[in-house]
Amino acid sequence: MLDREGQALRAxxxxxxxxxxxxxxxxxxxxxxxxxxxxxxxxxxAAYAAYCRRQGWLPEVIEHWSQIPAVPTAAFKELPLVxxxxxxxxxxxxxxxxxxxxxxxxEHHILDLTLYHGSLLPNFAAYVLPDGAELPxxxxxxxxxxxxxxxxxxxxxxxxxxxxxxxxxxxATVAAGIEYDALNEALRGHEADGQPVCLIGTAFAFVHWxxxxxxxxxRFRLPAGSRLVDTGGFKGRxxxxxxxxxxxxxxxxxxxxxxxxxNEYGMTELCSQFYDNVLRDRILTGSSRPRHKVPPPWVxxxxxxxxxxxxxxxxxxxxxxxxxxxxxxxxxAVQTEDLGRETEDGGFVVLxxxxxxxxxxxxxxxDLLVEAAGARRR
Amino acid sequence: MIVFDAWHLPGIEDSDLAGWNEWTYDDGRxxxxxxxxxxxxxxxxTERLRAAREEALAGRPVxxxxxxxxxxxxxxxRSDDPHRAQAERLLPAVxxxxxxxxxxILDRMAADWRAGALDxxxxxxxxxxxxxxxxxxxxxxxxxxxxxxxxxxxxAAGRAGGGxxxxxxxxxxxxxxxxxxxxxxxxxxxxxxxxxxxxxALLVKASSLGKTASGEPVLPxxxxxxxxxVDPALGECLAVTYWPGGSAALEDVAxxxxxxxIVYGGEESVASVRARIPPGTRLVEHGPxxxxxxxxxxxxxxxxxxxxxDAAARATAVFDQQGCVSPHVVYIERGGEVEPRRFAAxxxxxxxxxxxxxxxGRIGPAEAARIxxxxxxxxxxxxxxxxxxxxxxxxxxxxxxxxxxxxxxxSCLNRVIWVKPLDALEDVVAHVEPFARxxxxxxxxxxxxxxxxxxxRLGRIGASRIxxxxxxxxxPPPWHHDGRGPLLELIRWADLEG
Numbered sequence: 001m002l003d004r005e006g007q008a009l010r011a012x013x014x015x016x017x018x019x020x021x022x023x024x025x026x027x028x029x030x031x032x033x034x035x036x037x038x039x040x041x042x043x044x045x046a047a048y049a050a051y052c053r054r055q056g057w058l059p060e061v062i063e064h065w066s067q068i069p070a071v072p073t074a075a076f077k078e079l080p081l082v083x084x085x086x087x088x089x090x091x092x093x094x095x096x097x098x099x100x101x102x103x104x105x106x107e108h109h110i111l112d113l114t115l116y117h118g119s120l121l122p123n124f125a126a127y128v129l130p131d132g133a134e135l136p137x138x139x140x141x142x143x144x145x146x147x148x149x150x151x152x153x154x155x156x157x158x159x160x161x162x163x164x165x166x167x168x169x170x171x172a173t174v175a176a177g178i179e180y181d182a183l184n185e186a187l188r189g190h191e192a193d194g195q196p197v198c199l200i201g202t203a204f205a206f207v208h209w210x211x212x213x214x215x216x217x218x219r220f221r222l223p224a225g226s227r228l229v230d231t232g233g234f235k236g237r238x239x240x241x242x243x244x245x246x247x248x249x250x251x252x253x254x255x256x257x258x259x260x261x262x263n264e265y266g267m268t269e270l271c272s273q274f275y276d277n278v279l280r281d282r283i284l285t286g287s288s289r290p291r292h293k294v295p296p297p298w299v300x301x302x303x304x305x306x307x308x309x310x311x312x313x314x315x316x317x318x319x320x321x322x323x324x325x326x327x328x329x330x331x332x333a334v335q336t337e338d339l340g341r342e343t344e345d346g347g348f349v350v351l352x353x354x355x356x357x358x359x360x361x362x363x364x365x366x367d368l369l370v371e372a373a374g375a376r377r378r
Numbered sequence: 379m380i381v382f383d384a385w386h387l388p389g390i391e392d393s394d395l396a397g398w399n400e401w402t403y404d405d406g407r408x409x410x411x412x413x414x415x416x417x418x419x420x421x422x423x424t425e426r427l428r429a430a431r432e433e434a435l436a437g438r439p440v441x442x443x444x445x446x447x448x449x450x451x452x453x454x455x456r457s458d459d460p461h462r463a464q465a466e467r468l469l470p471a472v473x474x475x476x477x478x479x480x481x482x483i484l485d486r487m488a489a490d491w492r493a494g495a496l497d498x499x500x501x502x503x504x505x506x507x508x509x510x511x512x513x514x515x516x517x518x519x520x521x522x523x524x525x526x527x528x529x530x531x532x533x534a535a536g537r538a539g540g541g542x543x544x545x546x547x548x549x550x551x552x553x554x555x556x557x558x559x560x561x562x563x564x565x566x567x568x569x570x571x572x573x574x575x576x577x578x579a580l581l582v583k584a585s586s587l588g589k590t591a592s593g594e595p596v597l598p599x600x601x602x603x604x605x606x607x608v609d610p611a612l613g614e615c616l617a618v619t620y621w622p623g624g625s626a627a628l629e630d631v632a633x634x635x636x637x638x639x640i641v642y643g644g645e646e647s648v649a650s651v652r653a654r655i656p657p658g659t660r661l662v663e664h665g666p667x668x669x670x671x672x673x674x675x676x677x678x679x680x681x682x683x684x685x686x687x688d689a690a691a692r693a694t695a696v697f698d699q700q701g702c703v704s705p706h707v708v709y710i711e712r713g714g715e716v717e718p719r720r721f722a723a724x725x726x727x728x729x730x731x732x733x734x735x736x737x738x739g740r741i742g743p744a745e746a747a748r749i750x751x752x753x754x755x756x757x758x759x760x761x762x763x764x765x766x767x768x769x770x771x772x773x774x775x776x777x778x779x780x781x782x783x784x785x786x787x788x789s790c791l792n793r794v795i796w797v798k799p800l801d802a803l804e805d806v807v808a809h810v811e812p813f814a815r816x817x818x819x820x821x822x823x824x825x826x827x828x829x830x831x832x833x834x835r836l837g838r839i840g841a842s843r844i845x846x847x848x849x850x851x852x853x854p855p856p857w858h859h860d861g862r863g864p865l866l867e868l869i870r871w872a873d874l875e876g
Contacts, residue, residue: 072754
């Protein structure tokens with residue numbers, strides 16, 4: 001729960017979310033709100049304040065949001081980075097466990113879930129449902145009841161509840177992985193009744209599932225308007241699949257064309273997410289700009305030089321830094337180790353993760369889970 | 379602009395190649411071309427290597443091989459040699475190491491390939507290196523005195539020695555044969571490792587086919603070309619080229635024609651090669667390794683500690699910490715005049731000074747990003763109240779992390795080093811034991827009796843080299859590389875009894 005001052009800031013943010021992804025949020029207005037949020041966090045988050053002080057950045061000297069010190073994602077593994085009382089968090093999301101020995105999992109304390117939901121829903125609606133479609137959301141991620149600390153499971157639960165039509169459900173369990181038969185049955189049903197669907201899951205889960213479809217010689221022609229949201233990448237896994245190959249597979253085995261496939265880039269440490277432009281472009285303007293991620297107005301993303309931590313020249317590759325105002329209850333400025341390049345419209349392209357870095361997200365956990373389940377069956 | 383053809387394939391004309399790929403460096407100023415070979419061309423290469431060995435190497439005295447390699451090494455060690463100049467121009471761009479680092483590595487490696495060093499290696503491995511040229515008395519006898527019916531019961535002459543007379547066993551003579559064709563699969567970007575491997579094979583009279591790593595496709599080719607100039611017949615016994623690791627059609631040909639396969643690389647690539655070599659082919663593995671430093675309080679007097687810290691800094695900085703000999707962690711015993719926390723500051727000062735003399739090379743954005751995260755994690759552990767202190771350059775050049783938690787931490791490398799305190803130096807064994815199968819070099823500084831006792835324990839769990847800090851990055855030529863005899867593991871013996 002947020003304190004009184006936090007609630008006032010929250011109200012302003014909720015108003016921003018309500019205006020949607022097309023409402024302009026000029027840089028000076030963004031800076032003004034970012035500074036107030038920084039001061040708020042500086043006051044309530046002693047570790048973050050000490051980190052900022054050491055770098056000489058105090059709330060009173062900030063002139064532009066980009067000067068606000070960003071916390072490396074690794075810090076979320078070390079202590080609760082919460083601007084308030086961690087004991088009053090409404091949710092704690094954790095990064096997926098990795099195989100790397102005793103490495104700790106990152107934790108994001110969410111003091112106020114309405115901010116999380118407030119950012120999630122208009123953004124998802126704008127980029128995945130720009131036509132206003134009401135679709136059953138069929139998930140390849142285990143349900144939030146099973147994965148209570150997964151931000152992805154939580155997100156899908158909220159999306160299904162608020163934006164999904166009847167028939168939305170999860171087709172995976174922690175114990176058994178993907179429920180192939182139930183999923184196939186549901187999809188055959190929709191093929192027959194003509195109801196388009198929205199499939200959602202980690203890219204890894206989709207790779208496993210489509211591998212299996214191919215093995216069994218099965219394919220679907222899902223009704224027009226069906227779409228697919230995948231999340232995560234493949235770096236560091238034994239089986240690497242290029243994005244293009246995966247798009248071709250979706251088209252071939254599911255009948256979902258590339259412009260109806262939206263990649264989501266999200267991280268446990270952020271309340272906001274990023275989606276590909278392609279479906280929104282296709283439906284609203286008919287254009288086909290190159291695929292890239294678009295931050296909602298309440299988030300700014302910059303690529304910085306890892307040597308200097310200064311923004312790179314336009315078009316150059318750097319590491320992505322996100323300033324997400326929806327992170328009011330934790331830390332707004334987060335420094336990732338994801339490589340990326342900014343695009344001209346304020347968006348960006350993700351180019352991968354630092355090699356050897358423990359991969360973010362549920363993608364790898366889901367994959368391991370499928371592997372483990374497979375091993376048990378053998 | 380420089381174009382370098384990164385292959386040495388005797389008998390193969392450019393027209394025999396299926397084409398080549400080009401890698402560019404240094405904003406296009408350096409272009410490295412690697413050939414595209416088809417399996418039949420590679421098959422011709424391996425046949426020719428075997429024939430060349432029969433003709434020029436199998437019957438040649440080992441001293442002759444040493445002389446030829448020495449001539450190459452002498453030239454490589456001279457800054458006015460054109461091949462050396464080319465190495466100095468290409469290697470910084472290709473490997474990412476700074477020019478001073480490349481010069482240092484070339485100097486040290488070239489010294490290890492001189493005649494004196496190679497003779498030392500031969501003598502460390504063979505009581506009489508002449509066993510590589512012919513049967514030699516090895517000082518033992520063909521068998522113990524042994525009589526039919528057992529001791530004390532009399533009986534006929536001992537049977538073990540064939541031509542024994544009067545019950546005395548004859549001397550045994552032995553001969554060492556190297557492989558006819560060794561295939562080497564190199565990895566990584568540390569210059570010299572590949573050439574050392576080729577030289578070892580030459581010393582045991584093996585022809586070699588070397589597959590370079592994409593991180594260092596230059597020096598083995600230069601070495602082969604120089605050998606060709608110094609001794610053309612010997613140069614015919616080497617082929618060096620590149621293909622993408624795991625290319626099944628090419629590797630089937632290579633493995634099928636080799637008696638010995640020598641593989642360097644990560645666990646997965648080593649395992650993949652292991653699964654594919656034909657039965658009966660010898661496999662020599664050099665998988666990933668881990669090294670560290672441990673320093674006893676007796677070496678941490680106020681006067682000597684700065685020197686020790688400088689040596690530790692240098693051991694970390696050489697190869698930008700990417701070598702298997704490079705330390706991940708410096709364990710410091712408490713109770714010396716200079717305490718571990720202070721040692722970390724001294725180490726950082728040493729790292730900073732080395733940035734002038736031996737600058738860290740170029741690293742990619744992903745590696746730099748990793749360093750930022752590692753530092754950030756450590757800084758926030760400190761802010762969370764844990765006993766952690768970070769000393770670092772403004773950029774990512776060096777990072778020293780003092781951390782009281784003694785658990786072994788693998789570094790992300792590129793000059794990121796942990797300093798961890800121990801109540802007793804001997805405690806280090808328990809901390810590294812979980813990684814025992816990867817252990818290689820330990821830079822161990824302690825009083826001599828204690829050092830020997832600790833060496834015994836570290837050796838027992840798997841460390842294969844315990845050395846001082848100055849020597850840490852530079853294993854001497856006869857070192858038991860990963861615990862095995864570098865020449866002995868290539869040869870087979872034949873015994874001539876009686």
